[in-house]
Amino acid sequence: MFALEGVAKRYGPLEALAPLTLTIAPGERVALMGPSGGGKTTLLNLLAAAFPPDAGRLSIAGRPAEGLRPGRELARLVGIMPQGFDLVPSLAVVHNVLAGRLGEWGFARSLASLVVPRERELARTALARVGIPEKLYERTERLSGGEQQRVALARLLLQRPRAILADEPVSAVDPARAEALLALLVGIVAEEGTTLVASMHGVPLALRHFSRVVALRRGRLVFDRPSAAVTPEEIEALYALEDAGTRGVA
Amino acid sequence: MASGATAPGIRALRSRRRPPLHRRGLLTLLLVSAFGWSLTAVPWGAGLVHANGAAVIGRILGALLRPDLSAGTLRIALAATWRTFAYATAGVSLAIALAVPAGVLASGVLARRPGVRAVSATAFRAGLGGLRAIHELVWAWLFVAAIGLSPWVAVLALALPYAGILGRVLADMLDDVPAAPLRALRAAGAREWQVLLYGRLPMVRANMVGYALYRWECGIRSAAIMSFVGLGGLGYQIQLSLDDLRFREVWTFVGCLVALVVLVDLWSGAVRRRLSA
Numbered sequence: 001m002f003a004l005e006g007v008a009k010r011y012g013p014l015e016a017l018a019p020l021t022l023t024i025a026p027g028e029r030v031a032l033m034g035p036s037g038g039g040k041t042t043l044l045n046l047l048a049a050a051f052p053p054d055a056g057r058l059s060i061a062g063r064p065a066e067g068l069r070p071g072r073e074l075a076r077l078v079g080i081m082p083q084g085f086d087l088v089p090s091l092a093v094v095h096n097v098l099a100g101r102l103g104e105w106g107f108a109r110s111l112a113s114l115v116v117p118r119e120r121e122l123a124r125t126a127l128a129r130v131g132i133p134e135k136l137y138e139r140t141e142r143l144s145g146g147e148q149q150r151v152a153l154a155r156l157l158l159q160r161p162r163a164i165l166a167d168e169p170v171s172a173v174d175p176a177r178a179e180a181l182l183a184l185l186v187g188i189v190a191e192e193g194t195t196l197v198a199s200m201h202g203v204p205l206a207l208r209h210f211s212r213v214v215a216l217r218r219g220r221l222v223f224d225r226p227s228a229a230v231t232p233e234e235i236e237a238l239y240a241l242e243d244a245g246t247r248g249v250a
Numbered sequence: 251m252a253s254g255a256t257a258p259g260i261r262a263l264r265s266r267r268r269p270p271l272h273r274r275g276l277l278t279l280l281l282v283s284a285f286g287w288s289l290t291a292v293p294w295g296a297g298l299v300h301a302n303g304a305a306v307i308g309r310i311l312g313a314l315l316r317p318d319l320s321a322g323t324l325r326i327a328l329a330a331t332w333r334t335f336a337y338a339t340a341g342v343s344l345a346i347a348l349a350v351p352a353g354v355l356a357s358g359v360l361a362r363r364p365g366v367r368a369v370s371a372t373a374f375r376a377g378l379g380g381l382r383a384i385h386e387l388v389w390a391w392l393f394v395a396a397i398g399l400s401p402w403v404a405v406l407a408l409a410l411p412y413a414g415i416l417g418r419v420l421a422d423m424l425d426d427v428p429a430a431p432l433r434a435l436r437a438a439g440a441r442e443w444q445v446l447l448y449g450r451l452p453m454v455r456a457n458m459v460g461y462a463l464y465r466w467e468c469g470i471r472s473a474a475i476m477s478f479v480g481l482g483g484l485g486y487q488i489q490l491s492l493d494d495l496r497f498r499e500v501w502t503f504v505g506c507l508v509a510l511v512v513l514v515d516l517w518s519g520a521v522r523r524r525l526s527a
Contacts, residue, residue, distance in 0.1 A: 048437070075439025086434035091452045099448050103439020110444050152434070159438050 001026045001163050001195040002047055006056035009042050016042040018220045019056055031210035032199040035239055038216040040199035044165050047197060048078055061162060072103035079161030081169050082152050089141035096140050096151050097123040100158030126154035130184060146177045163195035171201055182209050203235055313497030323502055326487060331506045334483040338469040341408025346462055348413035352378060353420030359450060360442050382414030390476045404481045408469055419461055423454040456525045463518035467511060474507050
């Protein structure tokens with residue numbers, strides 16, 4: 001699904017990602033781990049083709065990333081799971097869910113749907129799958145944070161990308177809901193055969209739900225192996241503090 | 251990949267450019283001293299003052315207690331109120347119809363390429379600025395000279411400057427919505443006009459409707475004033491009565507104007523509460 005060959009990115013003097021070579025197969029569930037500022041978000045942004053790498057080659061679904069046009073083409077390949085506050089608050093839930101279809105819709109249909117929602121059954125089914133079927137016509141801003149994330153997930157279900165990228169998908173909800181939400185996300189990608197790449201803070205959560213761990217620290221790959229093979233010592237070393245002088249706040 | 255056409259990322263990377271804090275303080279100081287200086291520039295002493303003003307003020311205030319409520323005056327007042335209301339409503343409606351497309355173009359949000367965006371935004375913002383630079387009363391004079399005394403004059407004279415104001419405010423609001431939902435829409439494959447329909451417009455809707463209602467209220471006051479040029483309506487009647495020094499009639503018409511503005515304000519307040527609830 002993703003193939004990186006010596007992909008690197010720097011912001012001015014800061015090396016955000018040292019040359020990285022990595023392959024992620026279709027259907028894999030990869031957790032990106034490591035301390036803040038380690039390069040997780042940079043890597044996710046590169047995979048989303050938000051910006052091109054400074055060096056190296058990146059291909060998404062076998063095609064060079066720089067040749068992919070943003071918009072519909074990219075939306076079919078890669079979807080982004082937002083952190084929960086990326087919905088349009090004043091719209092009804094049904095429109096926020098149906099926004100997943102905008103890449104496929106033309107002008108007339110997009111406009112008409114705001115008056116009388118089109119393809120309502122798709123939206124209803126998706127909401128039922130994420131566990132909040134009764135919220136279809138509710139105003140989105142009235143939903144709780146966890147429910148809003150479920151709406152965002154329902155939108156992704158309609159978008160049907162081949163890979164989902166998530167930046168700390170459960171950092172905004174409490175631990176009990178985080179577990180449920182992650183189980184839901186992982187269950188859905190497993191059913192659909194979607195690739196999942198997510199940056200994760202919670203170590204046990206990541207090891208339980210993801211098949212592979214890619215650990216980054218200061219822009220460099222520390223280890224890359226199946227979740228089952230990761231040892232507690234490795235985790236401790238990954239997050240260990242350096243001496244106070246060289247390490248910033250983070 | 252052009253800078254305007256990059257794919258939506260996970261997080262925003264660039265924040266808005268702002269002047270540094272100490273320079274803004276300097277600017278504030280400059281503006282405040284300019285205000286202080288302007289006070290000294292006003293010639294407070296001179297002016298043409300009514301010699302027998304106190305007596306006239308007494309008569310005007312005396313008439314306030316006894317407005318003219320005769321059937322004939324009330325009939326004129328009702329007709330004039332209705333006319334003023336109709337001018338304001340038609341004028342502001344036309345203004346909204348003009349302001350929505352012009353505001354969208356002036357915000358430049360539909361343009362993908364930065365160059366096109368700058369051209370569209372500059373051209374339409376300049377156009378809207380020109381419309382509202384001229385006061386509705388001046389528009390009314392111009393139209394009376396060009397068309398004559400037709401209801402169209404009142405409607406157009408109100409619609410043009412109000413379209414300038416509403417369009418400008420809409421453009422600013424569209425530019426200023428939170429970026430995260432828009433990024434998420436683009437990530438889902440939405441093109442810019444779909445981002446407008448599903449993101450920007452719904453996010454500004456409540457504020458924009460509230461502001462348009464407030465402008466409608468302003469439009470009623472403006473329509474009353476504008477009728478001084480001879481277009482009929484409450485302002486015209488007030489002027490006629492003042493010319494004849496019939497202050498009791500003046501208060502009847504002023505009362506109608508106040509009642510109309512208060513009613514519109516109550517209704518628009520109710521609408522705004524429902525929208526934001």
